[in-house]
Amino acid sequence: MDPLLPKDWGSLSRNWDMRDIDNLTNKGLSDKAQENLHRNAELRTNRRLRQNKLLTLRAGEEVIRIFNPEQIEPQEIDYNGNGEKTQKFDYTVTDPNTGEIETFRAGIRTSGDIDVLLAEGHRLLKIRREGSGKFDTRYYLTPVQES
DSSP: OOTTSOTTOOOTTOOOOHHHHHHTTTSSOOHHHHHHHHHHHHHHHHHHHHTSEEOOOOTTOEEEEEEEEEEEEEEEEOSSSSSOOEEEEEEEEEOTTTOOEEEEEEOHHHHHHHHHHHHTTOOEEEEEEEOOSTTTOEEEEEEOOOO
16 A cells, blocks of 8 residues: 555545645655646546536526535636637535535626625525526526525
8 A cells, every 4th residue: 555645545536635635745745746736636626516417497497506605616608609708607506405516507697696695695595597598588596594
């Protein structure tokens, strides 16, 4: 067993996170090697955040989700493949009934509404979709009282 690996290593397929990498500092690795490991761990963490299932709603549908204000990622999306990018914001949300983690992608206007609610301390929000087309869809968010 390699003395640099954590004792609970288990499997080589395990993804290390920043805590694992930090535990290895001052173990004979050069600054460059430590920097590379930190960069890789950060990229893996960001990739896991982006790999959440995308929350999609149909017209008139509503759901309740817990928003994590520490996990918001701005995105520039090219929807039609012509190089025209649209600013979107990916919010990591959790289904309070199942614990499933999803990504809710919001446009600029909806993102502003969400940010105001998050700044007010609301994390449990009802999301309702109105409209079904590309230009008439609007999401309405309202705080839900936590019980």
